[in-house]
Amino acid sequence: MKKKRILITGGCGYIGSCLYTILRKKYNVFVLDKNKKKDWQKIPKKKLFICNILNFKKTEIIITKINPNTIIHLASLSTVNEKFKMKDYYQNNVVATNNILKIMQKNKIRNIIYSSTASVYDYQKTKINETSKLNPISKYGKTKLISENKIKNNDLNYIIFRFFNVTSAIIKPLTGEYHDPETHLIPSLVNNLNNNKISKIFGNDYNTRDGTCIRDYIHIKDICDAIYKGIKLIEKNNIKSILNLGNGKGNSNLDIFKSIMKISKKNMLFKFLPKRKGDQPKLICNIQKSKRVLNWRPRYSSLNNIIRNEIVWSNFLIKKKYNRKFS
């Protein structure tokens, strides 16, 4: 039987490149990205299209040629960084999504899987579910929510995934996170460990069990697994669904420090700094709906596994002299 055709936009980014390695065994997978692939990404030339989605004409020609059954739309300006203007986020998140939707409508492509974010939610003390109050604060979160609404206003099958903190690496073949600059906590701490740098913990007087912030970290492999189940579902059914993707459990900043020290058997230096404005004490997601709809559960997201795999990935980048920048 002929394999189904899947297009991953943003497939040279962190999540897209990891997803490619998982899906290529099951589907005929194509990648579209405005940037070139990195040296370790094993995407064959004939499967990779370098194109900025803001170039509507070129994107349409490529997508028509691929004629995918499902588009997994990951391309986005994903860093939360005040140096970027609202216009940058609007272009790469909203206008680019709109272009994809228009091309889908014109060419009768029916299925889209979209990567949204926990940043669309308002703060709440209890676990966040899909009907929790929305109130994005950052430009990033605001533009992701506008894109969600554009997708919902089209007559397409969709799954909108709201990812929490995606982290760690796939070991076989080795592929992982490489943002420029890297702002995420776990790679930054592992980098500090490797370079004997002092780490900063912002706030030790939050109303949490050890006084430091708590977040929901999900292993990239669990994200890829959920997207794979999402593709199977959307290919067979008429579905319009919003699903949280997280671990469903919280880890504090101190939990992560302790875990890195335990696994590496090295001591880490850190200092407490005052709380940062806007940081919430605790963000954990409720994953009951995802478990039910996808028949999925996180299997790789123990802190132990996350840290072990991130250390392997970080050592690989150091050995190969890929200079990772940290903010």
Ligand SMILES: NC(=O)c1ccc[n+]([C@@H]2O[C@H](COP(=O)([O-])OP(=O)(O)OC[C@H]3O[C@@H](n4cnc5c(N)ncnc54)[C@H](O)[C@@H]3O)[C@@H](O)[C@H]2O)c1
């Ligand atoms: N990494 C996380 O923890 C996380 C959490 C929540 C949501 N997300 C979402 O998941 C998706 C993937 O995240 P990631 O961490 O892999 O990001 P990433 O920055 O590593 O990858 C994004 C990719 O999109 C490409 N891209 C951006 N604008 C484009 C355009 N106009 N045309 C073509 N390509 C374009 C970039 O070149 C990049 O390769 C994003 O939509 C992000 O908002 C990620």
